[in-house]
Amino acid sequence: MIRIAVDAMGGDYAPGEMVAGAVDAANDRPDIRIALVGRQEEVLAELSKFTYNKEQIEVVNATEVIATEEPPVNAIRKKKDSSMVVALNMVKNGEADAFVSAGSSGAILVGGQVIVGRIKGVERPPLAPLIPTEKGVSILIDCGANVDARPSHLVQFAQMGSIYMEHVVGIKNPRVAIVNIGAEEEKGNALVKETFPLLKACPDINFIGSIEAREIPHGGADVIVCEAFVGNVILKLYEGVGATLLGMVKKGMMSDLRSKIGALLVKPALKRTLKSFDASQYGGAPLLGLKGLVVKTHGNSKRLEVHNSIIQCVTFKEQQINEKIRASLGTE
Amino acid sequence: MIRIAVDAMGGDYAPGEMVAGAVDAANDRPDIRIALVGRQEEVLAELSKFTYNKEQIEVVNATEVIATEEPPVNAIRKKKDSSMVVALNMVKNGEADAFVSAGSSGAILVGGQVIVGRIKGVERPPLAPLIPTEKGVSILIDCGANVDARPSHLVQFAQMGSIYMEHVVGIKNPRVAIVNIGAEEEKGNALVKETFPLLKACPDINFIGSIEAREIPHGGADVIVCEAFVGNVILKLYEGVGATLLGMVKKGMMSDLRSKIGALLVKPALKRTLKSFDASQYGGAPLLGLKGLVVKTHGNSKRLEVHNSIIQCVTFKEQQINEKIRASLGTE
Numbered sequence: 001m002i003r004i005a006v007d008a009m010g011g012d013y014a015p016g017e018m019v020a021g022a023v024d025a026a027n028d029r030p031d032i033r034i035a036l037v038g039r040q041e042e043v044l045a046e047l048s049k050f051t052y053n054k055e056q057i058e059v060v061n062a063t064e065v066i067a068t069e070e071p072p073v074n075a076i077r078k079k080k081d082s083s084m085v086v087a088l089n090m091v092k093n094g095e096a097d098a099f100v101s102a103g104s105s106g107a108i109l110v111g112g113q114v115i116v117g118r119i120k121g122v123e124r125p126p127l128a129p130l131i132p133t134e135k136g137v138s139i140l141i142d143c144g145a146n147v148d149a150r151p152s153h154l155v156q157f158a159q160m161g162s163i164y165m166e167h168v169v170g171i172k173n174p175r176v177a178i179v180n181i182g183a184e185e186e187k188g189n190a191l192v193k194e195t196f197p198l199l200k201a202c203p204d205i206n207f208i209g210s211i212e213a214r215e216i217p218h219g220g221a222d223v224i225v226c227e228a229f230v231g232n233v234i235l236k237l238y239e240g241v242g243a244t245l246l247g248m249v250k251k252g253m254m255s256d257l258r259s260k261i262g263a264l265l266v267k268p269a270l271k272r273t274l275k276s277f278d279a280s281q282y283g284g285a286p287l288l289g290l291k292g293l294v295v296k297t298h299g300n301s302k303r304l305e306v307h308n309s310i311i312q313c314v315t316f317k318e319q320q321i322n323e324k325i326r327a328s329l330g331t332e
Numbered sequence: 333m334i335r336i337a338v339d340a341m342g343g344d345y346a347p348g349e350m351v352a353g354a355v356d357a358a359n360d361r362p363d364i365r366i367a368l369v370g371r372q373e374e375v376l377a378e379l380s381k382f383t384y385n386k387e388q389i390e391v392v393n394a395t396e397v398i399a400t401e402e403p404p405v406n407a408i409r410k411k412k413d414s415s416m417v418v419a420l421n422m423v424k425n426g427e428a429d430a431f432v433s434a435g436s437s438g439a440i441l442v443g444g445q446v447i448v449g450r451i452k453g454v455e456r457p458p459l460a461p462l463i464p465t466e467k468g469v470s471i472l473i474d475c476g477a478n479v480d481a482r483p484s485h486l487v488q489f490a491q492m493g494s495i496y497m498e499h500v501v502g503i504k505n506p507r508v509a510i511v512n513i514g515a516e517e518e519k520g521n522a523l524v525k526e527t528f529p530l531l532k533a534c535p536d537i538n539f540i541g542s543i544e545a546r547e548i549p550h551g552g553a554d555v556i557v558c559e560a561f562v563g564n565v566i567l568k569l570y571e572g573v574g575a576t577l578l579g580m581v582k583k584g585m586m587s588d589l590r591s592k593i594g595a596l597l598v599k600p601a602l603k604r605t606l607k608s609f610d611a612s613q614y615g616g617a618p619l620l621g622l623k624g625l626v627v628k629t630h631g632n633s634k635r636l637e638v639h640n641s642i643i644q645c646v647t648f649k650e651q652q653i654n655e656k657i658r659a660s661l662g663t664e
Contacts (some may be wrong), residue, residue: 134576144513147521181476181564189479189561213568217576229521230565232513236545237566241573244466244549245609249581252605253598262597266584269591273584277577 001033002317004310005087005096008038008046009065010103012300015039018102019046021306026056028307032314035060035096037087062086068299072106076114084108088115091292098293098313100284102301105144112287112294119322121331122289124153126228127296128161129285130169131238132277135219139165143231143285151195154178154225155202159328160288161223162205167319168312169222173206177221179230180210191227199225204328242277283312289325293317333365334649336642337419337428340370340378341397342435344632347371350434351378353638358388360639364646367392367428369419394418400631404438408446416440420447423624430625430645432616434633437476444619444626451654453663454621456485458560459628460493461617462501463570464609467551471497475563475617483527486510486557487534491660492620493555494537499651500644501554505538509553511562512542523559531557536660574609615644621657625649 006022008015015038022034033056036043040061064082066075079085084103088111090096101108118125126142141161158176165174180188199207211220253263284297293316297309338354340347347370354366365388368375372393396414398407411417416435420443422428433440450457458474473493490508497506512520531539543552585595616629625648629641
């Protein structure tokens with residue numbers, strides 16, 4: 001029985017889409033239990049719109065909400081009765097196996113580390129979203145949890161990313177590469193140059209060398225290792241270039257009558273093709289290396305993303321990812 | 333009279349496309365002189381295919397070629413009779429105002445600094461390509477010349493980028509932003525945090541604060557300041573995501589008969605729209621802050637890009653960009 005605490009109040013479409021996604025996940029997997037954490041009345045009002053097995057979903061009251069713009073450390077410390085702090089405490093106390101939130105990234109990162117805590121031996125817990133590629137999906141690790149990382153952190157990211165890709169995504173012997181500005185070993189900044197030989201010497205990963213950013217969307221590696229600043233730039237630029245280009249394609253198609261007719265004809269095929277480049281189907285970004293599982297879904301997540309993020313937690317738990325991380329990196 | 337030395341031997345399509353682009357530029361602007369530098373026989377064979385004013389184009393013999401994979405420092409030092417070294421010496425000796433090459437980036441960066449030399453007062457010469465956005469074009473500075481930059485370098489990048497955007501691209505009072513992982517001033521890694529107040533205090537730029545990578549393709553700023561590693565990642569990911577998405581759009585359109593017919597109808601409008609997102613129309617990337625002008629065009633440049641890069645040099649010279657950089661940053 002896997003138990004997941006969902007932050008009903010975090011995200012642009014909370015609580016409506018958070019509740020809807022949780023109901024979908026419960027209906028999809030009769031073997032899971034979900035705790036919707038947030039303002040009881042609001043959550044119950046949303047829940048009443050759906051049909052579901054009452055034994056699978058409970059509502060846990062939390063009167064406060066952490067807003068996106070609040071300074072994270074302060075918010076986690078002061079808002080003891082916020083949906084986020086209450087849910088994270090459930091993970092800490094073993095009342096839940098995992099926590100899913102579309103709320104403030106900063107608060108999730110701080111709360112995950114401070115309340116749930118790191119596995120002993122893990123130096124820094126990386127935020128590791130899956131990003132779509134031509135060939136499927138890669139994990140981008142780290143993507144915002146720790147700026148100014150050290151080489152030893154990056155090696156651990158590579159190890160945790162490999163475990164995740166192998167056992168959650170199902171890619172055997174995942175190819176690990178470090179983001180670099182050239183393919184040769186002598187290229188790079190000080191961090192990359194120091195990290196490269198450590199990755200090369202690391203026995204439990206399949207290190208294939210450097211990857212240039214150009215090759216990431218082509219699926220050049222399964223585990224894309226970088227420090228958080230670069231990872232954040234990659235993740236956000238992926239979104240930005242994608243949105244801009246697709247917006248221009250749509251605009252171009254609507255520019256005259258001839259192409260409007262053409263657009264009607266190409267639309268279904270195009271939609272099918274581009275679906276594979278849509279990150280939402282892959283769920284949220286796990287914060288790896290914590291004693292429990294914490295998953296951050298995109299702030300604008302709707303029911304599909306929330307549903308997928310919950311199912312992702314189930315796979316994570318079933319595949320005993322934390323046990324594997326502990327075996328590989330732990331010092332207890 | 334503006335004189336431009338063109339590396340006839342560098343790039344994937346050299347010498348053919350380099351020569352063709354040079355001829356186009358000469359025919360476009362009767363007031364310029366071009367020196368095609370490279371293996372005389374090969375260059376003359378290409379030149380014989382075109383009609384042009386013989387007074388405008390001369391061939392300067394250089395028997396060696398620097399290959400892309402050669403270690404740059406070594407190549408520049410040893411291959412004294414390479415097209416690149418010969419052409420850079422022409423700039424140094426005042427026989428040419430500018431140098432355009434589609435050859436090895438590393439060799440251009442090293443050669444530019446070592447042979448042409450920096451303007452006194454410029455700490456590091458940044459490589460600054462123009463990147464397309466929804467609204468037009470922005471300059472991305474630095475993009476590969478210097479890794480592990482210091483805050484003072486980034487401030488100079490902002491100043492030089494502003495001068496370029498204002499006088500070469502024609503954007504009045506260009507908006508300068510620093511690439512960051514959040515919009516707030518307190519966000520960022522150590523370099524960004526140190527640089528932010530310096531940019532804020534810099535009187536001769538229009539600093540608007542941080543820019544997240546997501547906003548770059550939307551045209552959120554005119555001068556995008558970052559250190560070279562991040563700039564390189566942005567530039568290459570731009571290419572990679574763009575190529576992957578457009579490839580997928582094309583593939584999607586060819587997937588069944590219905591959409592193939594539609595594709596024929598949308599094609600002209602789509603082509604028109606996407607042309608504005610095509611970097612090649614903007615010419616190459618200048619290496620700013622040198623005593624002469626050095627422009628790196630993409631390795632796969634064809635005649636259009638070469639032509640545009642040469643015209644860009646003309647604008648650079650006419651607008652007296654180096655004089656403006658010297659007045660703003662110079663210490664002589």
